[in-house]
Amino acid sequence: MASTSVLPPATPAAVRPAPGRSVSAHVLRDVPRVLSIAGSDPSGGAGVQADLKSIAALGGYGMAAITALTVQNTQGVRAVHVPPASFLGQQLDAISDDITIDAVKIGMLGDAAVIAVVRDWLEKVRPAVVVLDPVMVATSGDRLLQAPAEAALRALLPLADLITPNLAELAILVGEPQAREWTDALAQGRRLSAATGATVLVKGGHLDGGACPDALVNAGGLLAREVVEVTGDRIPTRNSHGTGCSLSSAMATAQARLGDWEASLRQVKPWLVGALLASDQLEVGGGNGPIHHFHHMQHVPASGEFAQVLRRESAPDLEAIFGLDFIRELASGTLA
Template identity: 75%
Template sequence: MSSTLLIPAETSQPGAVPDATVQAASARPAAGRDVPRVLSIAGSDPSGGAGIQADLKSIAAHGGYGMAAITALTAQNTRGVAAVHLPPASFLASQLDAISDDITIDAVKIGMLGDAGVIATVRTWLEKVRPAVMVLDPVMVATSGDRLLQESAEAALRDLLPLAHLITPNLAELAMLVGEEPQDSWAGALEQGRKLADATGATVLVKGGHLSGAQCPDALVNTAGLLRAEVIEVPGERVATRNSHGTGCSLSSAMATVQARLGDWEAALREVKPWLAGALGDSARLEVGTGNGPVHHFHHLRPVPQPGAFEALLRAEAEADLDAIYRLDFIRGLVSGSLPEQEFAYYLAQDAIYLNGYSRVLARASALAPTEAEQLFWAGSAQQCLEVESELHRSWLSTRPVRAELGPVTKSYVDHLTAASASGSYAVLAAAVLPCFWLYAEVGKTLHAQFLAAGEPAGHPYAEWLRTYADEDFAAATRKAIAIVDAAGRAGSDGERAAMVTAFKQSCRLEVDFFDAPRLHA
């Protein structure tokens, strides 16, 4: 009795290890390798999207060491195949022997073979080497419709199929191999997969990529009891793209690589399928060709930003808020000395309240910091808040009556930092606290320069504040904080960097509001 097992593509539930008396040892490697040595026996695509070029990228993308023996040379691009040249089969035999005489091969992927002579050469070599994993992609017809296997070689290819552990035809090739018309339904494709599995004893990967509709399922089919169900179906969503050149090559070589690492076809498919969906979805980023372009094999990798790159991004994000701060009446009055005393007193009172909460957040940053140097930096900054800067507030406020109630902007700012602290992300928290260093240092340096340019007028009521925030120790601490956040941003994922930018921008906006609050509430 046949059975069909449907599993979500996102879950990871490897199948039970088959009993050795049930499954031949050659169908599954005895032990996986962290870096499988994978040989692609296939044709060459000079445009880089299919054939051995796609195979080698796919193998590398899954952590394997790729090798290639070339069966055919093609003249092709993203618009189609213009010509095919088959080197002598004897030279292919020399390639294969040179590799296997020296290197242990953990998996083999076979693609385009071209003619019966090439197929016979490959068969002879396979029977001698007996690789533990052999994936056969029966390249007969390209997606573009170009025929890639001579009709006279089809019988030889069918004879080769029983040597494979996994066969990965597209729907047109599947129909040709079972002598039927291509199916336009998933049920019909699965039935043809059963027939091919029956005839060969191999596992067949039935692919739904050429069907219509929003769904794009794939299924492993084996009628000899080598899987935990006769049909293991993995659903998926269709990716809307015209760039699918080399998809079959990439899928088959990825399956060979991951199978050599994991030793489980089901687990391999569940790892490879989402990767291939991402490679299709990100394919437009490559901008290769004007026809059916290639997939992006390394979509899951991102270039590591250079030092200072994330800092530059944050600096650009902060520019508008810095400009807004310089335009505030509070700042203009502060540098000229004309700021009403009650506004400055309100600002200092709120700053004292803020720094109390800010020091706690810095202590939390110290607890989350990944290195001792960063732990000490944030802890020292928290202590600085409570000692040096708070002393300025106390000395001023002790002689001037002012309300010390928590203001709405102060509350919003502390709440924002507390939320970043509770997020559990050190990088996000560091980005959230940075503007209190960076914007203050920028503003302090600018205002102090203006103060000096005015000749440090005697009797300026806010001279001490201007000197405090132009202090070189504070500037050095700011540079350190910027470097920490830049490094965290460069090391983080795209999602974490986006969260860091959001937290940073919110703190910048709150800095503007904090400087403007005295005008509204004093």
């Protein structure tokens, strides 16, 4: 397929504003090198598989360090295997020893030992862009992390530039009931930002109603305004598997190219809406299917003689042209 990113080129030699953390200045890149640290979904809809598709769709070069292996499809998760944390550490070191990493997206982490390895690596490497999707609650509402892992994850939050919880996870992180109104969700986002120093992406996807707003919240003055809201309509589809994974990795990629969280969200949200709208085209699975990450790209026609493909595809246009009065009169010699 012909690749065309949804983002404009990065400004040459532009330097990302300091995020309030001890990181070196980062030169924006047209093709950022983005690392996903997350679990694997063999059905391809979520986890690192969704991350790598999102990174590619947004114009980045994707890499992945696997934190967990899952047995799942569009209808649910059957089993989870967490490899030794030391093996994850080897993956991370192998990548950063050789490749400059422009952005990191962190997803499913599994247990406290895995989180400790990721924390140590982040403190050593200090990537310029860190997006943390705190995977804590299953679709069923069940908590995915044991108490020690939740505590370790909370300690990891201040190392992130952007945190992207769903409403259930946001409520857990601030120790409050889940928000039912958008204003309450924004208030929780402010509290989480104030506690961590990070920007929080508050997502309205789990609220009722026809609107689906998203907002960047930062209590430390790192945005143009404390709350930057991007409105949108809710997309009526059951194919939303991996939406959170895809959004967070897309934001990491966009930020590494643009250096501006608001600009990144305004680029990523329309792409994600399009991916949801086009999801039925994929026809993957009998449950909650995946989104169409590459909906904005032109597909190469099926193999065959070019002339045959051209004749077939252009037939409706030729018929319309031959039906024009000017063409008919020209052919019959009656053109005045």
